[in-house]
Structure formats: structure tokens, C-alpha cells
Amino acid sequence: MRKILRRIINRVKITFLGDPKMKAITYKEFYLPTFRENQGLSDNEVYLQSAVEQINHLSEYFDFYESSSILDFGCGQGRLVNGLKLMRTQFGSYFGVDTHYKSIKWCNKWITKYGTKIKFIHLPAFNARYNRGVETLQQLPFEKNSFDLVFLNSVFSHMLTDDVLFYIEEFQAVLKANGILYVTAFVEEKVPDCEENPKNYLGESVGKLHRVRFEKQFFLNLFEENGFKVEIFAPQHISRTKQSVIIARKI
Numbered sequence: 001m002r003k004i005l006r007r008i009i010n011r012v013k014i015t016f017l018g019d020p021k022m023k024a025i026t027y028k029e030f031y032l033p034t035f036r037e038n039q040g041l042s043d044n045e046v047y048l049q050s051a052v053e054q055i056n057h058l059s060e061y062f063d064f065y066e067s068s069s070i071l072d073f074g075c076g077q078g079r080l081v082n083g084l085k086l087m088r089t090q091f092g093s094y095f096g097v098d099t100h101y102k103s104i105k106w107c108n109k110w111i112t113k114y115g116t117k118i119k120f121i122h123l124p125a126f127n128a129r130y131n132r133g134v135e136t137l138q139q140l141p142f143e144k145n146s147f148d149l150v151f152l153n154s155v156f157s158h159m160l161t162d163d164v165l166f167y168i169e170e171f172q173a174v175l176k177a178n179g180i181l182y183v184t185a186f187v188e189e190k191v192p193d194c195e196e197n198p199k200n201y202l203g204e205s206v207g208k209l210h211r212v213r214f215e216k217q218f219f220l221n222l223f224e225e226n227g228f229k230v231e232i233f234a235p236q237h238i239s240r241t242k243q244s245v246i247i248a249r250k251i
């Protein structure tokens, strides 16, 4: 009863005052989300630098050109684009895809103001944490061999093996030959192959798929057995979340 009442009050507030989740903070020349999913990124500068650090690391293995085509899968609120803008990184086209409707709506309202090369697509796929309103996964609505880079920050950290496999196959199809797949995930040695919210691992888990942890060899094989060569495995490279970085090349 209380829950229903709270929902009605929220709906009335949103109708008259606007949805606070759709607002943006204007910081320097950037639009940043007021509500942030990401752990430890409430400070605006830290938020931007988190993307910069990843782009710097990625740039050691991937050259960004004026023509580079980028797919940011599970893009959330466009954190990567803000990093690219801050670093004045060149690229030809950027597509952000997410199953979370409000994130894509927010990106379309704010981040697309940065230019016409940047596009966001809502792709409603089942995820027990982010979208329980649908039942199935979604194939990517892109032509084969169309991207130079597919980027996933903290997406496979909220997905079980079958779903990870489904998307690795999708990325294999949409990447160009020699294209790069950048992934962060919870990956450790001497643990079960795949475990949802493991006990005593990096603190208490809150809700479904909060932390999905994979065994290192098991996880790397998912790529190696599906058309990728793993070029880099950097354990716990993202110090804030303790996620590892995998950089794999389509073969």
C-alpha cells in the first residue's frame, strides 16, 4: 500500500516538476548525469577522468582515426563520450546502445547535443538487473563488419555466461576484420567458472547480478573459442571497481 502511495506521489511530482532523473549537470562544457549508477563516480572530475583513463589504456592498442566507428554496448549515460570529448579524440561515428530506456532517453536529450556523429539506440533486452520488462535478448541492429571498436565497460559484470556468449557472437559479426573488443569484467583465478554475487567478494552485493565473477581461463576461452584473439588481460586494472580489462581482436 505504502509502495503504491509513494509511486502515485512520485508520478504527480514528475508531472508537475519534471523527472529529476532526466536533468543534467552542466560541468565545464560537459553534460553529466545527476543520478549515477557507477560506483564511486559522484565527483564530476573523477567521473570524467574514469573515462579518460580507459581511453588512454585502450589507445595503447587501438588507434582512433577520423573514420573510426565505435559501438559502446551498455553505454549507460554516455560516460565514454564525455571522455572522448574531453580528450578531443577523433572518431567517425559513435553508437551507444542500452537496454535501460531512461538512460538512452537521457543520452538522446543531452549527449547528442555534442554533434551528429553521436547516436543512441534503445535495445530492450532482458537483464535481471536492468530490464526485467522483456523476456529475450536482442540481436544488434547493425550490418556485419561495421565497427572498428566495440567497448563494454561494466556490462559483462552484470550478465551470466549464456548472455555473454550471445553477445560475443554478435560482436564478432558486427566488428570489422581486426576490429577490437574492449571489455571490463570481474575475473579471478581459482574460482568457479561463473558465479552471481559471490559471498565475501568485494563487499556486499545489492540485488540481482550486482557482481558476476568469472574464472580467468573459462572467461578468456569464451572469446578465444568464438573468433577472437585475446591480446591483453589486465587483472583488476580498473582500481575503483577491481574489474579486469580484456582487449581482444577479431580474427
Ligand SMILES: C[S@@+](CC[C@H](N)C(=O)[O-])C[C@H]1O[C@@H](n2cnc3c(N)ncnc32)[C@H](O)[C@@H]1O
Pocket (backbone or CB within 6 Å): 037, 038, 073, 074, 075, 076, 077, 078, 079, 080, 097, 098, 099, 100, 103, 123, 125, 126, 127, 130, 137, 152, 153, 154, 155, 158, 159
Ligand atoms: C554498470 S552500467 C555501465 C554503464 C556504462 N557502460 C558506463 O561505463 O558508465 C551497465 C549497463 O549495461 C546495460 N546493459 C545490461 N545488459 C544489457 C543488454 N543485454 N543490452 C544492452 N545494455 C545492457 C545496463 O542497462 C547498464 O546501463
